[in-house]
Amino acid sequence: MRTDLAVIGAGPAGLAAALAACARGVRVALVDAATEAGGQFYRQPAAGLRAGRPEALHHRWRTWERLRDGLAASAVRVLTDHHVWAVERGPDGFTVHALLGPEQEEPAEVHARAVILATGGYEQVLPFPGWTLPGVVTAGGAQAMLKGGLVVPGRRAVVAGSGPLLLPVATGLAAAGVEVAALVESTAPRRLAGHVPALAGKLAEGAGYAARLLRHRVPVLTRHTVVRAHGGGTMTPRPDGAMAPRTDGAPLRLTGVTVAALDGDGRVRPGTERHLPCDTLAVGHGMLPHTDLADGLGCRLDGLAVAVDAEQRTDVPGVWAAGEATGVGGAALALAEGHLAGRSAAARLRGTTPDPAPAAVKARTKLRRSAAALDSAYAPPAHWPEQVTDDTVICRCEEVTAGAVRDALDLGAGDERTVKLLTRAGMGWCQGRMCSTAVAGLAGCPPTPSRRPFARPVPLGVLARQHPQEGPS
Ligand SMILES: Cc1cc2nc3c(=O)[nH]c(=O)nc-3n(C[C@H](O)[C@H](O)[C@H](O)COP(=O)(O)OP(=O)(O)OC[C@H]3O[C@@H](n4cnc5c(N)ncnc54)[C@H](O)[C@@H]3O)c2cc1C
Secondary structure (H helix, E strand, O other), X not given: OEEEEEEEOOOHHHHHHHHHHHHOOOOEEEEOOOOOOOOOOOOOOOHHHOOOOHHHHOOOHHHHHHHHHHHHHOOOEEEOOEEEEEEEEEOOEEEEEEEEOOOOOEEEEEEEEEEEEOOOEEEOOOOOOOXXXXXXXXXXXXXXXXXXXXXXXXXXXXXXXXXXXXXXHHHHHHHOOOXXXXXXXXXXXXXXXXXXXXXHHHHHHHHHHHHHHHHOOOOEEEOEEEEEEEEEOOEEEOOOOOEEEOOOOOOOEXXXXXXXXXXXXXXXXXXOOEEEEOOEEEEEOOEEEOOXXXXXXXXXXXXXXXXXXXXXXXXXXXXXXXHHHHOOOOHHHHHHHHHXXXXXXXXXHOOOOOOOOHHHHHHHHHHHHHHHHHHHHOOOOOOHHHHOOOOOEEEOOOXXXXXXXXXXXHOOOOOHHHHHHHHOOOXXXXXXXXXXXXXXXXXXXXXXXXXXXXXXXXXXXXXXXXOHHHOOO
């Protein structure tokens, strides 16, 4: 199909961008891999699940209703189930290459004069012994099960790691009836105290979560970390309601975690270890921006995020970026950035300059400041690699252990790329999205944005059909 503007990603940023551009007379296609618009924050349960009160699992539902109803009333073409694997720049604009449906084998193309990248971010999880056991899920994954599948990941959960996402996950699970044995946060609360002015709005939100944790009697262990996840026979409820491992040969899965206190340097304090029985560990260590499509287009990155100007333009003409792809900062910031990107793209496509939008600019400035404060306050334990035993799997796709990575370091490897060449860590299906930070941490080098030509695995047949005239004669 042909359109003026392709917005990739239908989360808060993409929705705001599409609505703003469409309202200004531009033809817009909104493309997303998911079956419904909403992104991570407004993830919707599948229609077939007939959720009675989906709003019970969400915050700021009114905003979602406004976006959803605005989209339904607009002329935006919504293309769900479209997994975009590349955006190609040509003389007349851009070609968005996607694969359709759950099998992701049927190709589709959208031709547009301009593109807004609103592809969000993904969770970072640092490895520890036992982290590959069934029952260990990412914090966002646990929440996605709840919001999208209306299921809970288990009966007794520990929520652990670092970052503000742990709060809605712990309270969401507790409200859904999961016994949350503990929220284990490696950051000390006093690190937030140093950023009070920048965090003004966020502190009130945090207080709301604290009240909910108290109401659900969730113990909070700050400056603590999970040092090991333990596996055993599948857990089953005993007649008295407590959980116990099954003894009938059922497969290995999580039965509990060992947590320990951290000292001021981020090292485990010996003698503080304690065992928490649980059948679920929801763990996350912050988020990273999705930059594959931007990278493929040659957009400049600023650190690990897409660099944009005041209008949310990248340095590639015709390409805008908004939301978590430009830096992790939450749904409200994504909405403000998306709105500004949509206004700018619409104006530039018509050959004019965008009207001032002081409210959105002010919101963006304030929210970026609090995002930066949260980013510098929350951090995984500085010495986390010390807890990673040699037999811990680091790259799950290629099953590369920490021992193999350390062998590569002994051979002289000093960066992610050389470790990859020597061990295959990062060469598998996910192309290092899961293990890249861990490899960098073990190697003692800063994480580097990976260059991945495709944002999704693409069948060879689809690639061959792109340029049939170039085949062997
Ligand atoms: C797993 C998870 C759980 C979260 N839970 C919370 C929470 O409970 N509370 C909170 O305040 N914040 C939460 N966040 C953060 C919050 O969701 C974000 O701040 C917000 O959604 C950012 O909006 P966005 O539009 O930038 O990105 P997103 O909402 O992530 O939307 C990006 C969209 O782009 C689509 N996309 C990405 N790549 C492609 C591609 N190649 N092809 C097609 N489509 C693509 C995705 O399917 C997605 O719909 C969570 C984030 C994650 C990742």
